[in-house]
Structures are given as structure tokens and as C-alpha cells.
Amino acid sequence: MEKKGSFSSKTGILIAGYAALIGLFYVFFGLLEILNGLDMTNFYSIPSDIIGGLMLIFIGFIFLRGIGELSQAKISGISYILVGIMMALSYSGLFILIIGVEGIEFLLGKEEFLDWTWHHSIRPEIWLPVITIPTILFLYSHKKTINPY
């Protein structure tokens, strides 16, 4: 069921533009991870992770897919922002957990973690959700239009 007009067209265009920006950021960093993974580039602090890069691109696509409906101020468009944020935060949480896990491996004295320092494990998945904060605030301001049940 679509309910139009819960936010103004101007807000719709603004939030659509911002969703596009987030989407493009995710796609960009996803491509960098893939290029590093293929040994075609060697960007500092970007992991060489083909699959991880692909996943970032998928998260970017979720934000990009919502642009059409958001620009028409359709309330259903915020679904894409909601799921995009959920995925972005889940992956951020996962990689923060991985830093903790690697820290434990370091403390256990595992051979492959002897030179480990926490900042080597910082990757775009962890900090990219920061750019979604304005959309989280937008969702929060529209929480009354969503029935949790």
C-alpha cells in the first residue's frame, strides 16, 4: 500500500540525491576493493577483496534503487534507505567484530598475527556507514509513518 505525500517533493528530491551519493560512494569503494583484489591497483587502506568489494557494490545498489520513488516523494521509497542502512550497519558491525577477533588472535600469539595492529584491519565497510547518518535522522523523523507491527 503506498501512501503519497508524507514528505514534500523538495524533501523527496533532496533525500533521493543524498541516497544517490551514498550509493555511489559504496559502489566506488567496492570497485576499489575489487581492483586491489585483482592486483590492478594498490590503494592504501583498501583491502584486496574481490567478494567484499562486490558486496559493497550490492549495498550501493540498494540505495541507488530507491532514488526513483524517493524523488517522487513516495513514502515506499524509504524502504530502500532502511534496508540499505541495515545492510551497511550489519557489515560495519561484522568488520568491527573481526578487529576484536584479530586482537584475540594477536594476544593468543598466533603466528600470522604477530605483526598485527588494529589500524591494519580498518576497511571502508567500517566507516562508510557514517555517511548514512543524515538518512538515519531522516528515517527517525518519519518513524511515525511506519507501523512496527
Add this chain to the structure above:
Amino acid sequence: MSSKISKDDLEVLLADKRYELISKVVNASVVKGERKWTLSDMLDKVYLDKYLGIPIFLLVIWFMFQFTFVISAPFMDMIGMFFLWLGNYAYLIPNEILASFIKDALIGGIGFILVFVAPISFLFFTVAVLEDSGYIARSAFVMDRIMFRIGLTGRSFIPMILGFGCNVPAIMASRSIEGEKDRLITILINPFISCSARLPIYVLFAGAFFGNYAGFAIWSMYLLGIIVAIFSALLFRKTILKGEPAPLILELPIFRRPSLKTAFSLMWNRTSTFIQKVFTYLLIGAIFLWALSNFPLEVNIENSYAAMIGHLVEPIFKPLGFDWRSAVAFIFGFFAKEIVVETFGILYAIEGEAAMTKAISGSMTALSGFAFMAFSLLYIPCIATLVTIRKETDSWKWAGLSIIYSFIVAYLVAALIVGLGRFIGFD
């Protein structure tokens, strides 16, 4: 109405008519107020989106694998360290044979497999969260289009997902599939879906050969299982089980926040089954294997009964680069796939994952290691799965077909990996 209409088409028509009638009654009797979007509506809009459904499914699965394998790693190490420490006390026993029995059969055999309680319980936890949230039903819906193309119904996808845990309940879950041919195909392809019992093999071999790419190597095995299952479904549909798959009619439960209590309880139920298995027939298997590798007494392991059995079948596996130890592991892996790893632990008579990975990487090439992982994934289902196939199909014919077909496929895939790898220049 044509007399050629199938039973499945008739059911779809009946369902259509039923829902038509329901909406007529509802429209005539209910005045709709303005309804808010529910959270479930919002999630469904994106999760079931024509273009985003599959990428989101891949995002969820990748998250699940990263959580399972990476986060569980230190727990595996800690359990491994504990058994290594415990094993050192066996040296205090003056009787050499008794010390070897306690250290290699009991502590080594059991401890080595108990290490994998960590990733297995993490896998069960994530599957339980997905089940409880209502996402598994959505994944069947999302995959229906692909499943239909390979000659299956979306409903077959649920047993496939359950197969990641264990093939036995997954095959039982195929009872909900209505078309007999759809059900048979789902049962026959399910053993190719990588169950948790194969996980220790991947973790061990990927760790031994692929370093930083271990996660990718493990993930590729899950992908290989799915690809072989798809290929097999197509083959069966075009040959022995011809026909059209039944259309998917699925009522989706509303999304709900998964309960941690339920997830932990499901995880514990399934993990405790695994632990029981370790202390019952995996323990018996470890003792039996230890006896085979230590007798006749006073001889080198190369002349033990285990080696005799291994050397007998070694020629079959030699072209793939597997030695007699691998052959013994495959033979005993038929009883339970976990025994494959247990066998290496006992035959090398060493403890701890680190020592084991060194021993394995010294005995075969990375290419053969990868082929070993693929062969372990695809070859003959374990005995419990075979008995379930027999029970569910009410015939030994399908269980027999599963044995022969899976062995041939496993051999061909492993040979293809070795052949292609050598052609490209890996060895």
C-alpha cells in the same frame, strides 16, 4: 477447460479462484482505513525486489559465512590449545601403547574434531536467526525464478538452505514438495549442498594451502556444491525425471525481530547433537582408526593395517594427487564426513591444527588440496544421508543412484580441477 490440464495447473487455478472469492468477500464487507506501512511491508518491498532480491540474498549469505568462519577462529584456537595442553600429560604414562592410545585416539581424535564445534555452532546460530526472522521463506520466493529455470520449484530451495546445516533433516524437509519428480530431484541433489560435517575438512585444507585466501577457498566449496546441484537438477530433469516443475504458491510469514533466546536454543539443540556424535560413533571411529594405524605392533605406520587398506585403493586416487592416507580418509568418511579430518589426525599422529596443516601441506600440492576439498564435498553421501534417501524415496534404487552418481561427479570434478590447474600452470 482442457482435459490435458495437469494436477499442478489445477491446483493453481483452484488457488486463484479461492483468492478471487476471498477478495470479493473482503472488498464487499470491509471498509479500508488508511493503513501505515508496516516494517514487514518495507522489508518485503526491498527483499523481494525483482533486481535486488538476489544481490541481497548474496549479501546475507556472505555475512553468514564471514560471521561463521572468521569470528569463530579464536574459539577454535583456544579449544585446540586446550587439547594440546591435555595431550602433553599423556607422555607421563609409562606404557607406550597406552600413552599413544590416550594421546592419539582419545585426546587427539576427539579433541581435533571438537575444535570445529566453534564454527559449526556459529553456522547453526546464523541459520536459526534467518529462520526465526522469516527470511528463509523470502529466499525461496526470490530464488523461485532461478529454481524454475533449472527444473525445480522455489519450494526446493528451503531443503537446499537447510542442507547447509545437515543433509538428513534437509532431505526430510523435501516432504513438503508436492510434485513427486520435484521431490525426487530435490532429494537427489541435496547431498551436494555442503553440510556442516564437511566444514572441518575445508577449514583444515584451506588453512593449510590458501593462507589469506582461505575464506574464499571455503566459500568456493559452498558455491561448487550449489553449481553441481543445479547441473544435476538439470540433468535429472532432462533424462530420468522429465516434466515441468510445479509452480510456487507460498504464504510468506511477516518479518519479525529474531529472538536471541530462540536462536541460542536452536543452536544449542543442533550443536549438542554434533557433540553427542563426537562422543559416540566418532569416538568409536577414532579408536578403530587408531587400532588400524598402530597394529600390527612394532611396525612402521606405512606397514599398518590402515596403510594396507589405503595402498589397496590408492591407485584410484593417485591421478588426483592423493596418497594412501587420503584414500583411508575417504573410506572412513563414508560413515560420517567428520571422520575424514579425524583420520588425518590419527594417521599423522600429531595434535593441534597448526601441526596438522603443516603435515598436510607437506604431503600434497595446493592444487591437489583444492581437489581434495571438492572430492570430499561431492563424493558418496554419508551413511545417515543414504538411509534417509532410502526412507524418503522408499527405494534402494535412488540411494544406489546417489552413491554411483555422486562418486562419478566427485571424481570428474576433482580431475577437472587438477587437469585445468596443471594446464594453467599451477602445481
